[in-house]
Amino acid sequence: MTTQLPSLPSADLTRLQAIRPRDVALACLASLQGSTTIVGRSVKPWGVANARGALKALAAEGLAETAGGRWRLTTAGQAEAERRFDLNEADWPTLAEWQLPALALRLDARQPVTRRYLADARNFYACTLAVLFDLADPAICPKLSAMRAALVWRVAAARCPDLLSAEGPTDMTGPNDPLTRTLYLRFCGLTRGNVDQATPALLRRILPGASAGVGGLRRALVRAAVQNAPAATASEPAKTGIVAEPEDFAQAVTALARKLKTPRARGGTFSGGQVAIAQVYDAYIAKGHAPLSLDEFKSRLWAAVRAGADFHLTRLDIPDLMDDDLRKRSATPTRAGDVVHFVVVE
Secondary structure: OOOOEEEEEEEOOOOOOOOOOHHHHHHOOOOOEEOHHHHHHHHHHHHOHHHHHHHHHHHOOOEEEEEEEEEEEOHHHHHHHHHHHOOOOOOHHHHHHHHHHHHHHOOOOOOOOHHHHHHHHHHHHHHHHHHHHHOOOOOHHHOOOHHHHHHHHHHHHHOOOOOOOOOOOOOOOOOOOOHHHHHHHHHHHOOOOOHHHHHHHHOOOOOOOOOOOOHHHHHHHHHHHOOOOOOOOOOOOOOOOOOOOOOOHHHHHHHHHHOOOEEEEOOEEEOOOOOEHHHHEEEHHHOOOOOOOOHHOOOOOOHHHHOOOOOEEEEEHHHOOOOOHHHHHHHOOOOOEEEOEEEEEE
């Protein structure tokens, strides 16, 4: 009887953190103001084919506006950009090159240590391997030699399952000998060359449309992350026919949110006045306010925001940071087809 061997390791692009087209446009407008054509030309290499749609999504959330045919961020949009990105890197090419890949790799783009780490091409390759092949948590800033060794181990374990466990030691480096180097080169699709050439060759095979050089791989990585963004499936209640919520609803939500702290799944609490929508809802009901369903409460939140409430709504960028049940209950559709999770008060 022939024994079915385990599959060889395979990369999964869905492991990348999804980046919405409007997030790319947000970062772009934080660096420049321009027409739809100019913005479109700037964001297209990063996977945004429909700049007009991305800009309209920002406008629908009150984050961007046009003046004299030029798009710019509103005050709320500038605050959102500052929350997401380090705007000290004011020019668009620099911000895009160093911060968008960090988002795709589930890292905090605002942290200088993150950008210093990813500025080294070898570290960028290592982190990309770690995420795509699920080799390590990108937050540990893995080294390339360790990720190559882990990948070689999984290749060997897939072909010798009776001799090797699927997971190897955590302190491996390599490949360090002719056998493991050959395994790595073959897995990367090379018959000759060296391990330093093999990793970018492997990533070019994995990332659609990647051009030569680390810059081409960074752009291809972000484009893949943009492809992960969810398609429009639901919408925020349309403006037409919506009556602004009574002022006391907005005041009640603001007062409750200012007293609440949302715990992070890994310890601590969310900062910047961010409170999970479901947590505010539970407190609202517990206070004896109108007996709304959670969906009705979410609809009223959007209406209150449009009426000029002292809070705004924003999304959770890294899902693992919030308790799964709280995150799912808090998820609130936007008209752009995305979701938000937080009430944000100053």
